[in-house]
Amino acid sequence: MFIPKVIYSVFLISLVYFVALTVYYMFLAVVASLEGAKKELEGAGEDYSLVYFSTFKIPVSFVIPARNEEEWIADSLKSILNLNYPEFEVIIVNDGSTDNTLAVLDSILKLRQIDTIYAKHYRDGVVRRMLKSDNYPKVTVIDKEAGNKKAGAVNAGLNIAKNRYVCVIDADTVLERDSLLKVMAQIEKDPDRIIGAGSYFGLVNGLKVKDGTVMEYNFPYNPIIAYQNIEYMRSLIGNRMAWSRYNATPNVAGGFGIWRRDILYELGGYSKDYTCEDLEFTFRAQDYAAKNREKGYRILMLPYYVGWTEGPSNIRSLISQRNRWQRVVIETSWEYKYMTFNPRYGYFGFLTMPYYIIYEVFGVFAEIVSVAFVAFGAFSGVLNWNVFLAFFLFMLLSQAFTSLLCILTFMEGERLFKVRYILYLISLTLVEFLWYRWIISIAKLTGTWDFLRNKRTFDQYARPKRA
């Protein structure tokens, strides 16, 4: 009597959970769609010459933490040096690389050691030396010992960053030429209040990149990468664009994130106490914004595709990356749990935090438990196969539908994908629940387990050599 009751309860709770989730995604898709369209129209009417030629233009400091990035650092750096933006400095932090990262940098920059001022404002680790470029005077390289994670490397860069806004990007991010101009044009609308901004970036895997410029946008048909493209759409456009509408952005991603330097200073820079640094810092900034509500601080998420970053191209690497992401999601959600349904945090407390806790932290258990129980019920004869099939199909279809909504929302922006590739993505969404979803679930489960084991290391997954 007990088992059927449990299965029945799980069935009903799961049904309500997934219906609620689908409705929530529909709501986010509608809002993201409206917000994305608005931002695209705003961008189209913008007078970029004002941003470019005004003496009031806002200079930006790029901080690029690099650890064993010999494959991508050259393209990443060249893409920055090619940027269509009038004033910026570049600070690359070689975070104890054991490969040829520094040699690659030297070949482009012609580096020389300098005895310059280095004041420690943030927790950074041991800095060995500072190097300046002869070829590009606006580039400085900090050579530091490994340790203190990516946060320490970014903090080392922040120590010498001079400009009002700091743009932190990954060393494998290749930026689009107009990316910074587009984002800064939005920030310049209200620099007194906009303290942070992120924008859409996709996966560079498969794209033809030469000297820091994407020559051909030939998106790969490797399903692992294609699924990640869908996930990036869902995460960066489908969800964060919608949350941004309500100033409830939870994450300015490390791949491309702009922050006002005084806020970074006020908050003590990035923290090395977490597996990754970007999510936690955004939560901290939201906390700070809520505590200084009268100042009306905003963190923006924009729909412009600003660049491309490397993602895992096989299942093993994917699991390793998502394990890390899951740990940081749990660490951060746990640390800032007091924000949930807390009126002081407004939409962030009511719209974003519950999603993080219910879906990002516990969602994996909900999925596994519901499918397992209903399958057990069918096998043991407690419920008939018709119910099982209906339920399984519901999960598969609701998953496919939410992914399709994200593709549709994404389509409002630039024309990136060809019709043939879109057709491929649509077909992938229909079978996502059959295999890809479970790979992510495994990664999330191992991530949760590692969190419980108190693992806080930043594991870099094995990356293939570039062709």
Added chain:
Amino acid sequence: MHYNYYSDIVWAIDWALVFIIILTSAVILLYAAAKDRRWNRRRDGLLGIKKDLYEMVLSGKDPSYPACQLFISSVTPQQFMDIVTNRNKTAVFFNAAEQGFLKNCFAIPKQIERLERTAKFSLNKWRRIEAILCLGYIGKKETIGIIKKALSGRDSDIIYFAIISLGQIRTKESARALLKYLRKNRSNSYKIISILEGFPAEITDDIFELVRDRDPDVCQKAATLLSKFDTSPYIKELKDLVRDDSAGIRAAGCDCLASCRICKEETTGILKACLKDDNWLVRRHAVLALEKVMGNKAIEEVIDMINDVSWLVVDAVRDVMIAHVERAVPYMEKFLKGSYDIAKKYSLSALEESGYLAKLLKNTASDIDKDRALHLVELIVKAGYLSSIESAVSTLEPATRSKIAGILAGIKQA
């Protein structure tokens, strides 16, 4: 006990989802195809305009109205914006001359009337915005009234683009409208001052009026803007700004004083006093302002600020030292001899960035001012900044390099 699993409801949801998925997939594909088609049509339209323009020029006609009336009446506001802003430059690029011709052609009464009607009455907000922007880019003074009206609306997007549009018509009237908006609203203030700095100097009286505003935020923005123009006529009143309660206004006041072209003596004393301000922002602006007013003579006034507690002030001092390195050298020498590490490092950084260190090293190997150069290099070596010397040497000719290596070995031995 029998449990109702509502399988019929779940199946109904499933079928509904199947239907929605098919529909959404179809919409996505149609949307993608339509978007491609629209993009191609947009590109073809622009290419057509370019072709018409060139045909007209090649046929020997003057590329202005009425010669261009044959094709210009069919140009849409969206195409006009594409042309004047080159926002679709990947598709078709219009150079300044082409833009100029087409701008003149587009400014026919019929088009303006159509745009004015859209700007006033269109129910589609973004159509209104496009029309408002077009009116601005056409640049006819007569249309300012309609754009000004948009500025007093409630919709923040319409207001923002009305500001951008007014910025294209650089007249006193449009400046007044923008300043009036700045007085009443804090939003978009940064954009407005960015726009107004490109306006002719005749608007300075109106900006100065705003400097007198009681709202510190407005006053600061206006003072910052005013500092981009010659502030000589207002210098008497501007002196009061550096005594304001707000640090932002005091800093902007320093900038304003530095922009006075004919009142060096008057402002120097005031700026010197600002070096003692409690706030780092004011001190930093005072350092840079003094450099602007006094040129290389500012070194004597600002050099002691190298001991300032704020690194942003010290950084400003370093910038002044780089700009006037010859005059700063005796002070740097003193710092290098001393024990204050920050002053030493900033001096060295200034010597390096100004290229003076390489010059010094060259001098040690030649007969130009050799003793002084040797003395300074010796100080740098003794201070332990060998990397800087090493990298500066690496930029020199091989022959000079080996000579300097010998000299450095001598210093090291001594």
